[in-house]
Amino acid sequence: MRIAVIDRNRCKVKECGYLCQINCPMVKTGREAIIIDKETKKPIIIEDLCSGCGICVKKCPFEAITIVNLPEEIGEPVHQYGKNGFRLYNLPVPKKGVVGIIGANGIGKTTMMKILSGEIKPNLGGEAEWEEIVDRFRGKEIRDYLERLSKGEIKAVYKPQYVDKIPDYVKGTVREILEKGDETGGLDELEKKLDLENSMEKNIEELSGGELQRVAIAASLSKDADIYLLDEPSSYLDVRERLNMALVVREISEITGKFVFVVEHDLIVLDYLSDYSHVIFGQPGVYGVISNIKGVRIGINEYLSGFLRSENMRFREEIKFEVRPPKEKREFIGTIFYPKLKKDYDGFKLEVDPGEFHSPEILGILGKNAIGKTTFVKMLANVVEPDNTKLDLKLSVSYKPQYIKPRDSLIASLNLNTELIQRFGLKFLLDRNMKDLSGGELQKVAIVDCLSKRANIYLLDEPSAYLDVEERLKLAKYLKKFAEDNEVSVLVVDHDILLIDYLSDELMVFSGESGREGYASRPLELKEGMNKFLREMNITLRRDPETGRPRVNKAGSVKDREQRKKGEYYYVG
Ligand code: SF4
Ligand code: SF4
Structure with a gap:
């Protein structure tokens, strides 16, 4: 069975003059394996007549054609x-x-x-x-x-992928929206269980991404479907x-x-x-x-x-999780020391333990939303001044924010690094407007934009959002290489524990209460950091014996109890 797919967005007939059709050996011998659609003027590959030679794939300058041979079954x-x-x-x-x-x-x-x-x-x-x-x-x-x-x-209920778009088509306060759609009478329970009490009187347009997500989940689950x-x-x-x-x-x-x-x-x-x-x-x-x-x-x-x-x-090669032993002391090219840092603003207090991080290194950062992670990096970069000390580390920081607001401009107008464009598969997005990209495409553009700038520290805030598993793990691998090749520190804030486990050399843990007070540990060795974080989350992780991937233990299970007893919330071996 043969599949021929043409990406209509990439196919630009005016710029290529039908190279696929001109070069198709079947067409040359009179069999119309490629015809031109009268209305759209775009080519159509007749799969039954196509021999699967792949010449059109190679000839198309815009990589618009894919030919795949599949088993019938x-x-x-x-x-x-x-x-x-x-x-x-x-x-x-x-x-x-x-x-x-x-x-x-x-x-x-x-x-x-x-x-x-x-x-x-x-x-x-x-x-x-x-x-x-x-x-x-x-x-x-x-x-x-x-x-x-x-x-x-x-009756089906669908919770959409892109919750950031919800305020474009739903208006009002959270309470108004949720009460109107509550068909099961279960809203009060959902409000408590999803921690929405403090969001109920807010207008939908004021919500953070996390709040929007929880509202969308509550709205879906309160429907009788x-x-x-x-x-x-x-x-x-x-x-x-x-x-x-x-x-x-x-x-x-x-x-x-x-x-x-x-x-x-x-x-x-x-x-x-x-x-x-x-x-x-x-x-x-x-x-x-x-x-x-x-x-x-x-x-x-x-x-x-x-x-x-x-x-x-x-369907592809295996993805392996290395069970990494505690890292041996390495030679670093650079070490950045910082003292105890304090910042108090808008009713939020942050305290950061003194510490050091290195280059090249990936520092994973775990903690709740709105707990001071960005403020910490801004203090390092001298954008925000700490209350208790003067800090001028002469560090430049390139930052990818958690929420990406697409500008009304072409991707080509960004000054993106050519190698990174290739690596992240952005070549064919360059003539697209940022506003027209999917969440995953936009995320990749924002990551490449951040990594294309020259800096001492790169901070990526939730780079995994809208990326699939393979893209996340590829990104993790590349960030390690990027840190090594450029001799820089890469700080990654993410809530995907598997990703953080996969890429971090060291770990910083932010504790406290979102929007009120945050407390940041010094950078810790991965196992120590994970143990601290998981203890605070009150969960234990084991490793799957087949793949080495981390799994959450069922609360109260034998493994959970054993690990808690030993203080091993993060099971390495
Ligand atoms: S794969 Fe070969 S035979 Fe099939 S349409 Fe392309 S050029 Fe023609
Ligand atoms: S598929 Fe490629 S080669 Fe064929 S008409 Fe479109 S752009 Fe040209």
Whole structure:
């Protein structure tokens, strides 16, 4: 089976003169493997006539064409976005309990969610009526669900991925919005459990990303639905809020017995939250295949291993987590010492223990939102003056903020480093406006913008938001290389513990109460820092024996009790 996909945004016929068609050997011998659409004037590849030689792929100057050869039995075609468009194979299994969805960005997760919610009627790769659709899945667990969907008997609720856009289409105070949509009478409980008490009287436009996320989750879970579809519910939430959210979602699933599907890139949260999982594999923007349903541990492990056992399918190389022993003393090129720092402003107090960090080094920073992490770096950079001392370290800082406000300008107008453009795959975004980018694209542009500047310290605030698992781990690897090559310190604030565990040489832990007072430890050795942080979070982490990835222990389980007793909240070996 052959798939030919043309990215319509990249295809610029006026600038290339149909190089694909001119060079196609089938066309040259009179077989119309590439024709030109009369209306759009864009090429169409006729997959049945295409030999798969790949010449058009090489000739297209805008890398708009992808040709893939797939085994026939890859799956059941479910939906295709027009001729030479992205296509999705298979559907998930609605099961009582929480089903986690793991996969790269652009691989069909949103399409799958839209099909389950009834927003998209699957076209089976061409055109199809409901009768045929239901019939196609005869004997499969999804069949009854599709039949009910076709009769309008399924009420679905979808929590969107990009919560920052909510104030564009919903107006009013949080209380007004949530009370209006409360169909189950469960709002009071959700308000408490999701820590929304202090946000209820605020206007939706005043909310932080974390508050918006919690409001969106409360709005979804207070609806009386048959299926809840939650797209990246942990973005912008800090670690405690993530685990809290997971408990709330699990409870709703257990109490109501309704279907809950969650797309999530924080694997620790997904693991903690889900009973089952589906892996979606394929090629972003080209095709996606939904795997069989698996237990969540097996699903995540197979996803990381790149091999699906029951499907006997290798879809990429393995991602490994090194279990790192405590770091030996290294030679550093530079060491930055700072004294005790204090800052008191707008009702917020910050106290930072004296410490040192080095170059090259990655310093992970863990702590709640609004706890003084940015103020600390601004003090180092001499942008904010500490109250108790004068500090002029003569350090330049390049900063990527947590919330990225897209400017109304072309990406090309940013002064981005050419090598980084290649590495982060931004080449074809250069002629796009920042306002038109997806969350993941915007995140990558902001990271590259930050790393393109010359500085002594780079601070990346929540770089994982909207990036998928592979992108997160690639970023982590690259940041290590970047710090080494440029002999600089990279400070990474993130709430994805797996990412912080993967990339940090040392760890700084911020404690306290958001918006009131923050207390920062000195940079600690990774194990010591993780232990401190997890003790404060009141959770223990073990390592999965197969993959080495960290997993949250169930509260009160044998492992949890053992580790607490030994004071090993972070299990290294
Ligand atoms: S892959 Fe080869 S045969 Fe197929 S459309 Fe491209 S150039 Fe023609
Ligand atoms: S796909 Fe590429 S080679 Fe073909 S018309 Fe479009 S831009 Fe030109």
